Amino acid sequence: MIDFAIPAELAAERDRVRQFVIDEIVPYERDPRLTSHGPTDELRQELVELARAAQLLTVQAPRSLGGRGLTHIEQAVIYEAAGWSTLGPIAMNCAAPDEGNMFLLSKVADPGQVQRYLAPMVGGHQRSVFAMTEPDGAGSDPAQLATEATFDGTNFTINGRKWLITGANGAKTWIIMARLAANPHLPEGPTLFLTDGDQPGGSDGPGGGSSGSHGGSRERRTRQGIVIERTMNTMDRNYVAGHGVVRFENLVLPKEALLGEAGQALRYAQLRLAPARLTHCMRWLGAAERAQSIAVEHARTRTAFGKPIGEHEGVSFMLADNEIALHQCRLTIWHACWLMDNGAKARHESSIAKAFVSEELFKVADRCVQVLGGIGISDETVVEMIFRDMRAFRLYDGPTEVHKYAIGRKVLRG
Structure with missing residues (x-):
C-alpha cells in the first residue's frame, strides 16, 4: 500500500517545530556569534536551551535515552521543519555531525561508552566529531586511510593527520578512524576509536584547549596527543566551530577506547552514512523552502515593466521549477526513508537521494538568488547564506560524482 498521508499528530508536531524555529531561532540569524566559522559554542548552548524548554531537544534519540525514537519518515517531516533556519537543527540537536554520530553510537557503542559519551550528547551538553577525512587521500575513498594505530595488548597509539573535521574545536566526544596495524591481539584494518576531546576554558598545552578561538595558525592541544592545528576558512558557516585540521601525536588510548570490533570501521561508516545522507537532505529541504518563500514574496511585491515581476514568465517559470x-x-x-523503516539498508536509494536532492536544491537556491536580483547576493535576506551553504551540501557525505559512480556500478550489475 502506498500512503502519502502525514498522521495528524505528526503534522501538528511539524507545525509546532516550524513555528518554534520562526519565533525563537530565526532572530538569532544576525547574532554576531554566528561567525564565518559557524555558530560559537556559546550560541549553540543558548539555542539548545531554547529547544530544551520547548521539549524539542534531540527528539530523534532512542526512547531509552530520553528521545522519542522517531522513524526515518518522522525524522524527514520534523527535520524539514527544523531546517527552515540553518540554526534550527543546531538548536534541536539534530545537526551534523552530532546527529549521525549519535545514531552510530546508539548502534555500536557498549553500555559504558553509551553512558560516558552518548548520553551527554543526547542531553545537548557536548558535541562530537567523526575524524576520518585526511589531506592525502582518505575521504570519499576511505581505503586510502593513512592514520595508523598500533596495539601492544594493553594500549592503542594513534598517529596521523586529518582535515575538514567538522566541529573539532571544542568537541568532547571524538570518533577517530585509523588503520590498525598488524598485531598478535586483534584483527588489523580500518578501526574506530572513541575518546574524550576538548575541555572548554582550558589553557593551551597538554590537557587544555581554546574552544572559542577561530582561524589563525596558533595550535590548540585538546588533550595529550590531539592537536588542533587550525580552523579552515570555508564558504559554509552552518556547523558549530567550522572545520578543523587535526594532528594525532602518539595519542595513547586504553583498550576500552575501541568502538565496535577491530577492522570493521568501513562497515560502521556505511551504517552511519546511509541515514546521515538522508538527514542532510531533510534539513536542506527545509532551508530551500525558506529561500523559495522569500523569493515568492519578492516576486509578488517587486515591480518591473508595469507589473509584479512574478507575473513575468521568466520569473514565474523559475518559481515553478523550484x-x-x-x-x-x-x-x-x-x-x-520508507525503505529503511521497513528494514532495508537502502544504500542505493540513499545514494540516489543524496545525489539528486543536493543538486536540485542547489539549483533551487540559485534560482532564488536570481529572482531576488541584486539583494540576492547581499545579506539583506538569508538566501545568500543558504546558497553558499547549499553549495557545500553537494560535497557533504560524498560528492555527487562518487554517489553516481556507486549508482552506475549497481545499475551495471543489474
Whole structure:
C-alpha cells in the first residue's frame, strides 16, 4: 500500500517545530556569534536551551535515552521543519555531525561508552566529531586511510593527520578512524576509536584547549596527543566551530577506547552514512523552502515593466521549477526513508537521494538568488547564506560524482 498521508499528530508536531524555529531561532540569524566559522559554542548552548524548554531537544534519540525514537519518515517531516533556519537543527540537536554520530553510537557503542559519551550528547551538553577525512587521500575513498594505530595488548597509539573535521574545536566526544596495524591481539584494518576531546576554558598545552578561538595558525592541544592545528576558512558557516585540521601525536588510548570490533570501521561508516545522507537532505529541504518563500514574496511585491515581476514568465517559470524540484526531492527522501523503516539498508536509494536532492536544491537556491536580483547576493535576506551553504551540501557525505559512480556500478550489475 502506498500512503502519502502525514498522521495528524505528526503534522501538528511539524507545525509546532516550524513555528518554534520562526519565533525563537530565526532572530538569532544576525547574532554576531554566528561567525564565518559557524555558530560559537556559546550560541549553540543558548539555542539548545531554547529547544530544551520547548521539549524539542534531540527528539530523534532512542526512547531509552530520553528521545522519542522517531522513524526515518518522522525524522524527514520534523527535520524539514527544523531546517527552515540553518540554526534550527543546531538548536534541536539534530545537526551534523552530532546527529549521525549519535545514531552510530546508539548502534555500536557498549553500555559504558553509551553512558560516558552518548548520553551527554543526547542531553545537548557536548558535541562530537567523526575524524576520518585526511589531506592525502582518505575521504570519499576511505581505503586510502593513512592514520595508523598500533596495539601492544594493553594500549592503542594513534598517529596521523586529518582535515575538514567538522566541529573539532571544542568537541568532547571524538570518533577517530585509523588503520590498525598488524598485531598478535586483534584483527588489523580500518578501526574506530572513541575518546574524550576538548575541555572548554582550558589553557593551551597538554590537557587544555581554546574552544572559542577561530582561524589563525596558533595550535590548540585538546588533550595529550590531539592537536588542533587550525580552523579552515570555508564558504559554509552552518556547523558549530567550522572545520578543523587535526594532528594525532602518539595519542595513547586504553583498550576500552575501541568502538565496535577491530577492522570493521568501513562497515560502521556505511551504517552511519546511509541515514546521515538522508538527514542532510531533510534539513536542506527545509532551508530551500525558506529561500523559495522569500523569493515568492519578492516576486509578488517587486515591480518591473508595469507589473509584479512574478507575473513575468521568466520569473514565474523559475518559481515553478523550484516548486517541482522541492516536491520531487521530498518524495525521493520519503521513499528512501520508507525503505529503511521497513528494514532495508537502502544504500542505493540513499545514494540516489543524496545525489539528486543536493543538486536540485542547489539549483533551487540559485534560482532564488536570481529572482531576488541584486539583494540576492547581499545579506539583506538569508538566501545568500543558504546558497553558499547549499553549495557545500553537494560535497557533504560524498560528492555527487562518487554517489553516481556507486549508482552506475549497481545499475551495471543489474
